[in-house]
Amino acid sequence: xxxxxxxxxxxxxxxxxxxxxxxxxxxxxxxxxxxxxxxxxxxxxxxxxxxxxxxxxxxxxxxxxxxxxxxxxxxxxxxxxxxxxxxxxxxxxxxxxxxxxxxxxxxxxxxxxxxxxxxxxxxxxxxxxxxxxxxxxxxxxxxxxxxxxxxxxxxxxxxxxxxxxxxxxxxxxxxxxxxxxxxxxxxxxxxxxxx
Amino acid sequence: xxxxxxxxxxxxxxxxxxxxxxxxxxxxxxxxxxxxxxxxxxxxxxxxxxxxxxxxxxxxxxxxxxxxxxxxxxxxxxxxxxxxxxxxxxxxxxxxxxxxxxxxxxxxxxxxxxxxxxxxxxxxxxxxxxxxxxxxxxxxxxxxxxxxxxxxxxxxxxxxxxxxxxxxxxxxxxxxxxxxxxxxxxxxxxxxxxxxxxxxxxxxxxxxxxxxxxxxxxxxxxxxxxxxxxxx
Numbered sequence: 384x385x386x387x388x389x390x391x392x393x394x395x396x397x398x399x400x401x402x403x404x405x406x407x408x409x410x411x412x413x414x415x416x417x418x419x420x421x422x423x424x425x426x427x428x429x430x431x432x433x434x435x436x437x438x439x440x441x442x443x444x445x446x447x448x449x450x451x452x453x454x455x456x457x458x459x460x461x462x463x464x465x466x467x468x469x470x471x472x473x474x475x476x477x478x479x480x481x482x483x484x485x486x487x488x489x490x491x492x493x494x495x496x497x498x499x500x501x502x503x504x505x506x507x508x509x510x511x512x513x514x515x516x517x518x519x520x521x522x523x524x525x526x527x528x529x530x531x532x533x534x535x536x537x538x539x540x541x542x543x544x545x546x547x548x549x550x551x552x553x554x555x556x557x558x559x560x561x562x563x564x565x566x567x568x569x570x571x572x573x574x575x576x577x578x
Numbered sequence: 579x580x581x582x583x584x585x586x587x588x589x590x591x592x593x594x595x596x597x598x599x600x601x602x603x604x605x606x607x608x609x610x611x612x613x614x615x616x617x618x619x620x621x622x623x624x625x626x627x628x629x630x631x632x633x634x635x636x637x638x639x640x641x642x643x644x645x646x647x648x649x650x651x652x653x654x655x656x657x658x659x660x661x662x663x664x665x666x667x668x669x670x671x672x673x674x675x676x677x678x679x680x681x682x683x684x685x686x687x688x689x690x691x692x693x694x695x696x697x698x699x700x701x702x703x704x705x706x707x708x709x710x711x712x713x714x715x716x717x718x719x720x721x722x723x724x725x726x727x728x729x730x731x732x733x734x735x736x737x738x739x740x741x742x743x744x745x746x747x748x749x750x751x752x753x754x755x756x757x758x759x760x761x762x763x764x765x766x767x768x769x770x771x772x773x774x775x776x777x778x779x780x781x782x783x784x785x786x787x788x789x790x791x792x793x794x795x796x797x798x799x800x801x802x803x804x805x806x807x808x809x810x
Contacts, residue, residue, distance in 0.1 A: 396704050396785055396786055397705055397708075398704060398705055403704060403705070403709060407790075410790045411794075413590055413791075414796075414800075415797075418798055418802065422798060422802050423802070423805055429805065486742065
């Protein structure tokens with residue numbers, strides 16, 4: 384690969400202790416600078432300098448700033464969203480998920496406090512154990528509040544969030560065949576995803 | 579033309595721009611589509627796992643930074659092969675043991691150690707250990723040991739996916755082979771660039787600045803991962 388380099392003997396860096404110290408210190412200072420101005424604001428919304436916000440890097444963790452794009456829906460929304468409707472998905476959104484055999488999955492919606500979600504879901508046949516619950520934003524203790532737990536084949540209802548965070552379903556499939564779930568929702572949320 | 583300090587600043591600015599412009603596009607880990615695929619598919623999936631492994635390595639800047647640092651001063655093909663083999667041996671071992679033995683390691687802490695491996699090699703390239711130790715640590719052994727930590731990092735990424743037991747071994751081996759293919763591809767590009775660069779005098783002039791930046795990148799990874807550990 385690098386045979387042609389043979390006459391070129393590898394250079395070895397020899398630094399005095401003082402310069403070594405200088406370069407090490409500089410690399411740390413530079414690392415801290417990048418961390419504080421770019422990495423931490425973008426990754427964790429920790430923005431001690433305010434520079435990350437100026438650069439527009441704090442948007443990734445700030446769900447209220449996320450523009451609400453109406454997810455692919457089967458019914459087109461006829462009215463345009465007015466200011467007060469921001470964050471509301473007027474149209475029904477249909478989500479199809481597969482719960483693999485012998486596994487559990489979580490499907491969650493990112494919502495602010497006191498937002499409402501109406502839902503209807505049904506499986507392709509067999510009943511599934513589920514836990515409809517919410518986890519507060521920023522919580523590190525693993526706390527969650529269950530709104531409904533049962534084993535059903537379909538369910539319809541709505542809930543209003545007691546706190547900001549992610550809210551949704553845990554479905555568990557104890558059978559040896561995958562189960563399809565069709566979930567139809569309408570309400571206020573900024574994001575939805577398989578967890 | 580430039581003194582070392584100016585070269586350092588020049589590279590720092592370039593690096594700063596690179597990070598600020600492309601941070602999100604470099605997002606590491608496993609994306610949503612991959613996650614959804616794995617959740618919905620069980621059993622032996624050789625090609626998908628091969629692909630996920632290769633993609634993880636090619637887009638895995640932490641592993642690549644370490645590789646760049648390791649081969650920076652390796653001029654002989656034999657040495658490149660030897661060191662890369664040590665790294666491969668190390669990470670394959672812990673990838674297999676970690677996943678099969680279900681060893682739960684904290685991904686943040688492991689990724690912080692991977693950051694430390696970059697700092698270590700950058701510091702080593704700067705000749706740093708000559709000042710502090712009577713005898714510098716055996717570089718091959720160091721690469722092997724850090725390789726072990728890189729393997730736990732790979733294992734933790736796979737464990738995040740909560741893989742089904744069904745077909746686990748075959749999938750794991752496919753992932754491992756994918757990682758090596760990805761590493762080989764990435765290494766080929768790195769070697770082409772570095773060999774070209776070595777023919778120019780700028781390689782020697784920028785050697786100190788480059789290794790300082792590598793150290794910086796390692797410190798950034800450490801800070802990023804330790805912050806993640808602290809808040810999660």
